Amino acid sequence: MPKSLHDLRSRRWFAAADMRAFSHRQRMQQMGVRREDLLGRPAIAIINTWSDLSPCHAHLRERAEAVKRGVLIAGGLPFELPALSLGEVMVKPTTMLYRNLLAMEVEELLRSHPVDGAVLLAGCDKTTPGTLMGAISMGLPTIFCPAGPMLNDRYLKGGQAQTVGAGTHTRMFWDEYQAGRVNEAEWVQLESRMTRSAGTCNTMGTASTMTSITEALGLTLPGASSIPAMDSAHTRMATTCGERIVQMIWEDLTPARILTRGSFMNAAAVQMALGGSTNAAVHIIALARRAGIELTLADLDTVARRIPVIANLFPSGDRLMEDFYYAGGLPALMNVIAAELSLGEMTVTGASLGANILGRDVLDAQVIRPLQDPVGSGAALAVLRGNLAPHGAVMKASAANPKFHKHRGPALVFDNQPQMLRAMADLKLEADENTVLVLRNAGPVGAPGMPEWGNLPIPKKLLLQGVRDMVRVSDARMSGTHYGSCVLHVSPESAVGGPLALVQNGDIIALDIEARSLELLVDAAELARRRAAWVAPNRRFARGFTRLYQEHVTQAHEGCDLDFLQGTQATPEPEIY
């Protein structure tokens, strides 16, 4: 039912004829806000993840002003509320440790303040799922304003100009530097050439995967996730977000009316067509659980088997997000896979997904390919199971060397990241390209926070021999910008007694992507003997959010949310005294 002025949540703070409402109005007038605006307009929270240490969000302070303009144009009253910024590169030990903290913060910011709806300004990897998880749980009308990808850059090598972007190229050039094919001066020059502007990573990494998924869920304006951060269209999009959220309040268009199993399956389809980040498997399940929707790794695998990668974007392809925008962006891609989508799903525009993408055609078939001409042969996501991953593991098959799609090799096991890094630098390391590198104690509880350590570096000895890919297995995650034959998110993780804890050097590990299997070829009696002797690693934190996290985080196949935040139980409204 459309809301009237008298239904506004913010009036609980401002409209009563008591001393408390008097002081609320008084304090807002102290800030220059007029009494008639407090009583006559919907109050809009602009949740802003800007910070001086988050280059992906460096422009969000200005974009907040554009959102405010839209809110005012539409008759609302904007209030900017800063939230945890979570710049992916700077925050240690890993932003994943704090995704749930951001989700809690957003839920509590919205709950505790006099606001009627929210615009979320975010985009770096964890800020999209983090802000959305909180907003879904709070349930107010919400629109997501994605930060947008940074611009492409060009790098000159040997007189040849090469387009470069963030993330994937860093790993590629690092391997070449280690192998001696990039010299010191070039390495220094590259440092300033790969990240040309504010905005999120411009490969199909986790950031662009998650903002695209958000658009497919119906929570952004049509096409919003593809607009480069520095394009004037981005500022205009931000203004329209501000305008639209006010209308959404009158329409009472909440996330609960937008998010359905159909919209989540649309999001999964988009993830696969994009060749999206494996991290999305964790985030999308966490989001679905916040919305009370059953979504499993098996669902994602089913979609991945049906929908090939058609976005020719790093790391599966060879273009960047700016090219994707010029090629028509996400609405054009969704038209290519329209037969696989549930087009009747509601969106923040008040219209269906199908109506939003109507007539948005592909403008460059080299970047957004037809279904008959996909990028490579591998699916974006393969969900593996077997005695090494009873609850599942994931792999980005499209970014793995096809020769490793079916592989058997001896394990070389590392119990922690420093031990592994030391070994990788050892020129006498006993390993060849058939070795399966294993890293454990890197999952949600064990690390803690499930950092992006799953793209284990190739041993330097093998890099010098020209090896660029190997099979790697871990309970960690991998950056969406990275590539390689990396089996990730092994669940349950080793630190809680998952079978990864039982692997020993020389054990044979068998991977078969087509069969979706991951097996440790050690007989059951021997595994039982090892389990009886296993001692849980003693890496428990005594205080702070990390302690709360370790005590309550769920496993990767369950979304790594805190167990008490999942589900749709109503967030209680605060008492106002």
Ligand code: FES
């Ligand atoms: Fe922010 Fe990649 S570091 S999106």
